[in-house]
Amino acid sequence: MQFKLYRIIISVLIITCVAFGQATILHSPPREVVMDVPILIESIIEDNTSDVERVRVFYRVAGQSAYLEEEMLEYMGVFKANIPAEYVTESGVEYLIVAEFSDGSMAAFPEADPYNVPMFLSAQRRVESVGMNEIALREIQGGIPSNVIILGPEEGEIVASEEVIIAVSLFNTPDVDLKSITLELDDVSILEYTEIAEDLIVARPKNVQPGMHTIKLNMANHIGDSYSTVIWHFTVVRTVAQARRIFNYSGRVTAQTSSLQVRGIRQNIHYVRANANGSFDWLSFTAKGFLSSQEDPDRQPRNRLMAGLKTTYFDLFFGDVNPQLSEFTLRGKRVRGLEAHLKLKYFNVHFVTGESERAIPGMISSIPDTISQGLQYKRSGYTYSRKVIGIRPYFGTGRHFQFGLSLLKALDDTLSVKKEYGGISEIDNTFINMGGVNKPKDNIVLGTDFTISIDNRRFVWKSDAAFSYLNRDISDGPLTLRDLDTFAPGDSLENDTLSFGEFNIPLSDIPIDPGDISNIFIINQNLSPLLPIVPDSNGVVGLKEFLNMPSTAFKTALTLNYFNNFVVLKYQRVGPEFNSLGNPFMRSDIQGVSLSDKIRLFSNKIFITLNYDQIRDNLLENKPATTTTSSFAAGFRLYPGEGLPSINFNTRHYSRSNDITELDTSYYYDDYGNVIEDSLKLSDKREKNMTIRQNIQISHLIELGGVKNNISVTYVNSERSDGLDNRPAGFTFNSVSTSMIRFGVSSVYPFPLKTNLNISTNKNESGLSSKPIEFVTLSMRGQYDFFDAALSAIAGYQMTNASGLVDFTQNNMYIAGHFKFLKINQVRGRLSYTRINDRTGNENFNDVSFMMTYSISF
């Protein structure tokens, strides 16, 4: 009951989305997105008839061409993943969610062409800090914190002896008694080499010997109170050239432990994240690592390890990489292996090899089924190890021209999942059936692409085309020439002839034995497509048949940047049987166009965006219906400049319809095949619905009495309605109506205090629910900084009151703190208490959660 209620609450909290098909991903875009802060993406899977295999979020910086992927982990029915902070930039973030089910089906959010029309989040800037970001290394042993700025040399800097200059700015510390200043280099006063002015201390000590040195600055204000001592270090080398050849490096290691309690259920998560970068002369290197307690051999890897070297002409990376070969081959999918990139300007090669899926043993049924030959156990939930190799030689830099050829080969290792499992073997009358949906596959994709760019890139034309072959099940291995003798249905006669109806092809006329090329591609009866090109009813292959090849993909885009308009015109066609295991979530069986324009007005103070796209499926017209989706979106952004409010308004009209005009009728039959009287069943599969979504946000920075207040008001509304009014009795349309109003104030005070206040109301109505759900949320947060933000204390409170279909009140209080010490270390902690009064289930919960993070930079 708790679990179910929680799902309902979260479902509504994250705003329900429109349901198409059987399974639906419920997700609400985060309301407040701030630059350089990770975004938590949450979703719930509803109406799925088979088990969820995995859910992933794909994300990218808006406008970039490739996505990165992150598996969403499930907790109490909610799938969660974070979009890392480095992808939350001023350009905004684009993302989509894809769920895979055990029956091989998938669902996506957004539902229509999620890869090409992903969700978009604009990121807000943080309110500027009053305090200095750049602080010196200080011993906090008493004294007043000062706002001095070390101009040079910086902490840890390596300088040549002839360039040593010690400079400190007093710009932000105006009350210094200049006579009180003492400056020491290695505990020896250097005041004789020092010039002290009202806002600047500059020293040029002579004959500073190579090695590490320590500077110590002491001073007091005009009433004699001492400031904290400022201490920092630097290294001197003999010459500038010597300084250059010193190995430079930087990095950060973060360890976090957290214990989260939700409605009495606790989950503990720990991780260590590390990255390091360095350079020596012409060579630079990078390394990243992420080790999580959520790493589980029964799931795809959560841990990430990568190390790489970069030079001007050659890059080499080992470990977990996200290569981007080309549009239709490999594009951002994680591969654990090797990535190499040769960059010779006119001739370049991009190469990738490794494992994109690791083997997961899955499970075996505990109780066997009884079959005629004996007992049969069923294996499920397994995944074969998948090896990929991709190469893309390409010519030209892309500045004016680029032409590329790409090849992707993906092959599952059939030996990576053992049939016999859990101590159960196939002996005597005991059998094991590999019943899972993840059959071992073989895939080959050949692609080509070109880019033409002229008129200073005002005119850019880019096209990609690819052809694929997929073997959906290679567990029985390849066919041989001998197997072809009796391969065709109904042909059991061994006569060295392949017979299809009236067609008889002698095996001697077949130039290649499919078994001989199994190391290139495994050919058997599970090929997709079986025939790469389908002749017309007369057996003729013409232009139409060529263009309608079922496993080809084509995409072309023309970009024009003229007269303050940025116009993009796209056409794409992805055949129903095009498959790339390096890009497995690309939607196939679609054809459509899109046209968008971004218009800049009034010296770019106003931006207008317009976008229209239309996509249809059923390209081979072999499905019961053809579904067409159309979307029109318009946005208006006003950025008048500093000191004036900014306005952002967006609207989107999304329609979906199919060409079914008749109701589907069926009858129930009795055991003898006779129609049961009055058992007529009507099924309405017609679709014609419209979703209209709009939001407006106004934000303004107002300074009152030295307090900077960033005030924002947001209104979001979404309505989904049915366009057909002659529905049969009993038909229920899942109409959805949501509205949200939010008011927020972020304030920065002249003293080191920052506060946030947010109030929001949210109302959600669904055609499938008996009554609406309404939420009112109030949140407050305050942060006070000590010692130039070396120490921060945070406290917050949030109240959520829900009424309607669910009825509860949730109060959350938390305290948190940050402490930076010795400049390179930081400790963060958070303790949270949540009280839930659940009136629906008549239950109360007292949840305590905590989190502790330590990070060190070097």
Added chain:
Amino acid sequence: MVKKLNILIIFLLAILFVEQGFAVDKIALTLKARGITQLKRSTEKDFKPNLKVGTSLFSKDHIKTGKSGYAVLVFLDDKSQIKIRENSEMMISGERQKDAISKMISMQFGTLKAEVSPQRKGDFIIATPTSVASVKGTVFWVISDPVLGDIFYGIAGSIEVINNESGDIIVVGVNETGTSTPEGDVDVEETEEGAPPEEEEEEETDPTNTLEFQLQNDQGDIKNVKVEYK
């Protein structure tokens, strides 16, 4: 609602930027100076050679670098740095306010790298004959030529560049190259490998002197000897 919105827009557009003049204030410090460098104070007519390390810079001071010239300037309020490469000329301006300096670099020509700390008061402006670039906090290169136009290489953060001729605006992000021409054209594209200028330290000329001479032994064998000294 629409009518009110229109009124609001018109009101906002009517009171856009107000340009402010800059007073003469000490705003920056010279951290490094190599090769041929020159300084012209705002009160002086001519450039004087050899910009010295540790020299304070005031608003409207002009700096020029010649062959192998290199200078690093740091602003006093937030440690923003300007690294000026050879054959460049620019004027630095700044208005000291209570808690920050409003900064502007008026670049006549040349190459510089700006490492701009987050600005507390307005944007950091780099103006060239072709464009005006404004940033709040970022790292980027600028190569400016009055005839050919400007090239901006984004290293971190983003830069908003306005073309003086057409008014077109581009936003140059990380690993992007923005171009702005005197004809009014602007463009942004992905930065080509190796296109941005390299850090000065990586291509510094060798400051050592060289003495070469030949030695000959009794058998007539000749050996070349090269001695490097400072």
